[in-house]
Amino acid sequence: MRILVVEDEVDLAHTLHTGLTAEGYSVDLAHDGRHGLWMARTGEYALVVLDLMLPGLNGYKVCAQLRREGNATPILVLTAKDGEWDQAEALDTGADDYLAKPFSYMVLVARLRALVRRAATVAPPVLAVGDLSLDVAGRVCRRAGARVELTPREFAVLELLARRAGQAVSKTDLLYHAWPDEAQDPNLVEARVSALRKKVDAAFHRKSLQTVRGTGYRLVDDRERG
Numbered sequence: 001m002r003i004l005v006v007e008d009e010v011d012l013a014h015t016l017h018t019g020l021t022a023e024g025y026s027v028d029l030a031h032d033g034r035h036g037l038w039m040a041r042t043g044e045y046a047l048v049v050l051d052l053m054l055p056g057l058n059g060y061k062v063c064a065q066l067r068r069e070g071n072a073t074p075i076l077v078l079t080a081k082d083g084e085w086d087q088a089e090a091l092d093t094g095a096d097d098y099l100a101k102p103f104s105y106m107v108l109v110a111r112l113r114a115l116v117r118r119a120a121t122v123a124p125p126v127l128a129v130g131d132l133s134l135d136v137a138g139r140v141c142r143r144a145g146a147r148v149e150l151t152p153r154e155f156a157v158l159e160l161l162a163r164r165a166g167q168a169v170s171k172t173d174l175l176y177h178a179w180p181d182e183a184q185d186p187n188l189v190e191a192r193v194s195a196l197r198k199k200v201d202a203a204f205h206r207k208s209l210q211t212v213r214g215t216g217y218r219l220v221d222d223r224e225r226g
Contacts, residue, residue, distance in 0.1 A: 001116070002026045004045045006036030006062065007078070008054050016049065023109055033057025040066055041156065041177065044137070045073055047115055052079040052090065060093050067094035069163050070127070071136075074115040078103065127162040130221030132200060132208060134162050143204050150199065153178050157192045158200070161209070161219035168212040193217055 003025045007013040010031060017027045028045075030036035033054040040048050040062070048066075052059035063075055077090040080101045087098045096118075097111050127134040131144045139155055141148045150158065156178035161169055171186045179188055197209050208222040 001046045002028065002044055003047045003049060003112070004028050004030065004036065004039055005049045006030045006033070006040070006054065006059070007049070007051045008032060009051075019105060020109075020112075031055075033059065033062050037062045037065060040073060041069070041071065041159075042139075042152075044139070046119065047112055048073055048075045049078050049112075050075050050095070052077060052081055052086070060089060063090070063095050064093040069160070072119075074119045076108075076111060076115060078108070127159065127165075129162050129165045129219050130208065130223050132162070132219075134159055141200070143200050143206075146204075148199050148203075150196075151192075153188075154192050154196055154199070157189065158196055158219070161217060165219050165221075168215045168218050170216040172216075174216060189216075 001024075003020055005013055005016050005020070005027060007016065007029070008031050013029050013031065017029055020027045028039060030039050034056040036048075036050065036054065037057060039045075050059045050062060054062070059077060059079065063077070066073070066075070074096045075094065076097045076099060077095040078099050078101065079086070079090075087100075090098050096115055099108055099111060127136060133142045134140070134155070135142075136159065139152075141150050141155065141158065157174055160174055160177045171189045174189045175186065178192070193209065201207055201209055206222055208220055210218045210220060212218050
């Protein structure tokens, strides 16, 4: 079972990595908010342990963005901010639990186990736009039941479009979603969209991935017009 720890205190992050690995978890680390957001978006984690005071993008914003995108991965906030308002804000932005520093490692592990038990009753999200589906946890794309092989970047672009189906999504949003550490060149998006059109549209004689002039792209259910 994979856990993502987003913590800018390097020593603490590595201590958690060592301890949780010994508990049998597979642990990945991120030391700033933008990198943590990118990693959490992959949908491959059973849990996210998230600090609030992060460089680049704070934990409140990371949590809120994940929830806006429909990412239901359980999040435990781990932070030195232990006031009641801080706890309430973290929970209101979508965190599932809260643990203040300094903390008991035994309590941390127990809370993680509790989050895993709760999440086990929830089916992993599958995004559907017409007969196009994306299994976010399994990273599998299907069109009309047929599996479509996508690269990780192509999947990330299509995932955001699917989460905002019917809406225009800017190239900037797509850049920050799929290339959070190198989000500068819009040609990156254009190249992936071109590849996606060949794989999920042209191969099935469809036109669901639309260009919105002056903005970006939109994913729609085009079956009635197909």
